[in-house]
Amino acid sequence: MSEIMETLIRRGFLWQSFEIYGGMAGFIDYGPLGNGLRRRIEDLWREFFVVNERAVEIDTPTVCVEDIFIASGHATSFTDVAIECKKCGRVFRADHYIKEKLGIEADETIESVKEIVESFDLKCECGGEFDEPKPFNLMFETKIGPGKGKKGYLRPETAQGIFIAFKRLADYFRDRLPFGVAQIGRAYRNEISPRQGVIRLREFNQAELEFFVHPKEKTHPGFDTYANDRVRLVDKNGNEYDLTLKEAVEKGVIINQILAYFIGKTRRFLLKAGIDDARLRFRQHRDDERAHYASDCWDAEAFTSYGWIEVVGIADRGDYDLSSHSRFSGEDLSIFVPFSEPVKVRRKKIIPKMNKIGPAFRQKAKKVVEMLSSIEAKDADYVELDIDGEKVRVDREFFDIQEVEEEIHGEKVVPHVIEPSFGLDRITFAVLEHSFDKDIVDGEERRVLRLKRWVAPVQVAVLPLLSKGDFEAKAKEITVMLKAAGIFTEYDDSGSIGRRYRRFDEIGTPFCVTVDHQTFEDNTVTIRDRDTTRQIRIGLDELIPALKELLSTEKDISEFGVIFKE
């Protein structure tokens, strides 16, 4: 096990789930510190992608009825190719197994896998032969209700819950585009044989923003904020660029402004969460790699001990989802977009001749009139109508064609969706890896987690220098005070002060506040900075404002008091 994983497990960040029952690949527990860190990253995400957008957050079920995934395409397309050993019965994900054993990048198709397995005579680890490769749907299936019940799936993404509530949401925003709808929560992917520890999970946490835009307006008013940010890009042909976002849009590397906007915002968010800019890049999906619903997609990738891993996908889903759900549900999922001023158009209109239609079409007459009035007129000798499945020919003698002028006030539009989709578990893990560091303090090696102050699960530790009643009472009193001020604080009185400092360095606590002898003389405490181990002394009445500013900025402690210990 790597040094960092050992630390994360021992300290209470991440644990193997169901450990006492032998565990299960693809599931992890967030211990107290991992949970704290991930929650803080979630809050930061909300600040970026909900509060500071024209956006809201909703929360919809993880168990969903089957219809949704027939419409979305997941019921048929959300699959991996699996190969099962005839002898031992183990099942592998074909492309991963081929990569591992043969070093070949296999296409994820039955044919490609079959060809490789046969031509390389690929065997199972046990020596057995593989059965024919089969597609395996990655959704967890369940049954809702008793008896035969109704088939349900655990959602593979939070997005679908947003698309199917689109009418309600458009109504909430009074049909004014653009608007965003976010969701943070669990999603599931029943991986065939996950072997990559914390980064290939069967149950994971997503934060997704579905940003609905007019198909002709793929811009964002906030683009200027990020226009001059320099970003590392890899396009779908593998070309690498180091460009500002403005340049990337101008050169056509990024196809439109709104994708560039969200790439820029995503990067700023990831940096603020603690991802190292030098280990971050944005890579465009190759044409053969894109999901069935995406017309374009850029991944944010972080470099970790697993290599480059996707932590965010920023996709242009076009109108794929709304159109599909509209077709399958029969609901109109368009928005009426008014023109800035009404447009006058001349159009040809069919005027049915009532007196002739009645006698000629008898019981069908009413429908013939209705349908004639609703269709577009063409200069033809007749029109053919489909009345209850029967083709009915209506000759020119039964209608006139008139040219009329009409005022059009707007048009129905099925919005496009720009989707930044965040894998919170991978981001949390990448932040932990990028924050893990070692240095030498007082001649000894020290492990230190250089988490950003605002995401640290324990922001301040309060420590009595000595395990004496009055020291402890004072430290406890300060702990209560800091907690009440909304600071994530922990009290600790066990072990030498040096050992306690090391413990909090290791879990990434930015500041330790120590109650010492002088506290009882002049009502001051010390603040120790995790990164530099330097210390200042500060009055108790100034403590909270100082800590609040320190924790929301990257200011140096020397701005808040004289350094007395380097």
Next chain:
Amino acid sequence: MSEIMETLIRRGFLWQSFEIYGGMAGFIDYGPLGNGLRRRIEDLWREFFVVNERAVEIDTPTVCVEDIFIASGHATSFTDVAIECKKCGRVFRADHYIKEKLGIEADETIESVKEIVESFDLKCECGGEFDEPKPFNLMFETKIGPGKGKKGYLRPETAQGIFIAFKRLADYFRDRLPFGVAQIGRAYRNEISPRQGVIRLREFNQAELEFFVHPKEKTHPGFDTYANDRVRLVDKNGNEYDLTLKEAVEKGVIINQILAYFIGKTRRFLLKAGIDDARLRFRQHRDDERAHYASDCWDAEAFTSYGWIEVVGIADRGDYDLSSHSRFSGEDLSIFVPFSEPVKVRRKKIIPKMNKIGPAFRQKAKKVVEMLSSIEAKDADYVELDIDGEKVRVDREFFDIQEVEEEIHGEKVVPHVIEPSFGLDRITFAVLEHSFDKDIVDGEERRVLRLKRWVAPVQVAVLPLLSKGDFEAKAKEITVMLKAAGIFTEYDDSGSIGRRYRRFDEIGTPFCVTVDHQTFEDNTVTIRDRDTTRQIRIGLDELIPALKELLSTEKDISEFGVIFKE
């Protein structure tokens, strides 16, 4: 539909899930406002039950392996009795159907249901006959991995994820009792035929605290805080009391101090969330009603349009869970609790006679010696050992018994668990019902949601008095400023100012800030109070501190400026 449900749906609090596909009973969507309210209540819960306890929060999977629920008893005991119609195939939850059709409270047993169905000749709504009643397990089942896979269930409570991680957690707390472990997240209950709208959900949100205590120390150091709180209690025999918690413990109505502590804390939390004290009571479970794992349980019940509904359960789970998981997993889930000072005890010890055992027991000799040394000595002529399933008699000639004095430093203890378990959806709904109000303003009826200021999903609305460029720009600028200060703020410029005030009254926004003509003269705005509709005028530089104080207290706006409009 009730007036309040109509408002909640129209305004974006709660929606039927999968609406465009016909919906599905037992699932709801939280719209933007409902989500905001529930998240705020969650944060408040964290403040009460995590930050201000010796407690941490963790996050474990919702999909769990089967072993857990065999150990916990859910695989066999988490059932309802179902009756299926032979004719139409519909399945009902027996006790609910019997209650609805016959007005009888049926025991939830196969026998009792069978007897009632037969003796009352109970038929299905369609006229068909019912099949034999059957138990129906309420866990959603799924399969983890491909092929035959491994059976999994969606967790019926968040608690189990805590119990099975107990060793890690005890380690985190360095084995010092008491400590609490919380979890907030989804839980699932595959209800047979949920008919009670938002209060009987198949997928719901729980906040649970598992508080691990020494079995002999069912007290809490914080009890004094709530000792004099007066609480409405109904005991398991139906007797009603109106007592302070101190009196309730002294009279034995509540069996121990720690249950009383959590009843008091729960009540304070619910009141702070917005539950009406007059519609809140604590009811002890009857002996025939308690879950299989609980030795005592008190529900907090709120009175709503559905009658009295359980919103919190506060259970003494004893050592049921840890002992079961220990037995089934083979892991020792006890804690070593040191005595305050070592205790000297004299005990009788078996001393095996090596030289005699070897020849007599040959290949079993080693095991015989091991087992003899580990068991408690009794004055008997022989002992019987169980060696690999075989009973082996060892006569007195093979061992001596010596009395020895030993120092005992502590003892192994399986902690007991006190569990306050909160149904966040029901609490959210009860808060909404208890906050819903109507009054007369300017001669017109007004709907107003009197949410507590700190849980309101939109805390402040910023409104330009006129839809003119400079008014709108100023109001948008203030919106950005308030959002940056962490206040949940919404900007709205559509419709007359009166209509906008009503809209925000209806969604429970405590304060509206309006930009008017005077704003451009003296840099002031107005603040309007939702509950009284009174207004003050305040300088923009004082706005944020004033709102922050108003939103975290119940102070009157008159403390922050002169009322100019009653």
